[in-house]
Amino acid sequence: MINKIYDSMDAAVADISDGSSILFGGFGGAGVAYELILALHRQGAKNISAVSNNPGYHEEGIAKLIAYDRISKLTCSFPNAKDSYVFRQKFEEGKIDLELVPQGTLAERIRAGGSGIEAFFTPTGVGTEIAAGKEEREFNGIPCILEKAIRGDYAFIKAKKADRWGNLVYNKSGRNFNPAMAMAGKITIAEVDEIVEVGELDPETIVTPGIFVQRVVKRSGL
Template identity: 80%
Template sequence: MINKVIASASEAVADVDNASTVLFGGFGGAGVPYELIYALYDQEAKDLTAVSNNPGYHEEGIAKLIAHDRIAKLLCSFPVQKDSYVFKEKYKQGKIDLELIPQGTMAERIRAGGAGIEAFYTPTGVGTEVAKGKDKKEFNGITCILEKAIKGDFAFIRAKKADRWGNLVYNKSGRNFNPVMAMAAKVTIAEVDEIVEVGELDPEAIVTPGIFVQRVVKRS
């Protein structure tokens, strides 16, 4: 019997190794897998590469990992925000590296990673620092730069409901980066509000099929 439900967040993240690449779902405060993040903090993995839309607020979410020097590199779209002072200080101190990625490009790089597309060309970023060192080609008179797919060792995502097979539905804007991240990691761990019986989820409402999810944890 397929059962991907794990008893606790700490058990679900126990095998995250040092120097792993972890994709963290969420947009602002919506769809952030906070319990998995804090379990990872307690687990003490370090030298991580984190992929996230933002670096967390105050010392919440991945900001807590950054504050305690667990993240060595951040791939991010919005690193500088009013309440993201933890990241700003660590970056000024040279304690964390940053790869700044336009938001749409980041989403597409992650989607490509899950779809088996190793790289693609886009006009976004041409003529800016984003294009530095990247291959350029012209298509239909439009200059484009080569962007490589983003893949993770782990993806920490948040959903509204799951069944024991790992099928997921999301809550409105909580969907954001979570579905594409689920596809792009070797091990996807879903933190959910509710676990239901197989067959209870409307097949038309399932956004992430269980084939992309290895572990499910119910929020405490």
């Protein structure tokens, strides 16, 4: 019987090793797997290559990992939000590397990673520092740069509901990067508000099929 449910957040992240690459879902504070991140902090893995739209706010979300020097490289679109002071401090101290990626390009690189597409050309970033060292070609008179797909050893996903097969339903804007990251992670771990029986989810509302999810754990809500 297929059953992807884990008893605890700690058990779900126990095998994550130093040097792992992790995709962290979320947009601002919406759709962030906060309890999985806290479990990873307790677990102690370090030298993580993280992919996230932003570096967390205050000391919440991945900002907590950054504060304790667990993340060595961050790939993101919006690193300089007012309340992302933890990242700014560590970056200025040279304790974390940054790969800045335009938001649409970040979404497409992740989507490509989950779809088996190794790279694609885009006009976004042409003529800027983002284009440095990247192949450039022209299509229909439009200069474009080559961007490579993004995949992760793990993906931390936040969803509203799941069943034991790993089918996921999201809550409105909490969806954001989560479905694409779920596809691009080798091992996708879903933190969910509720776990229901197989067959209770309306198939029309399932955004991420269970084939892309390896672990499901119910959040405590604390």
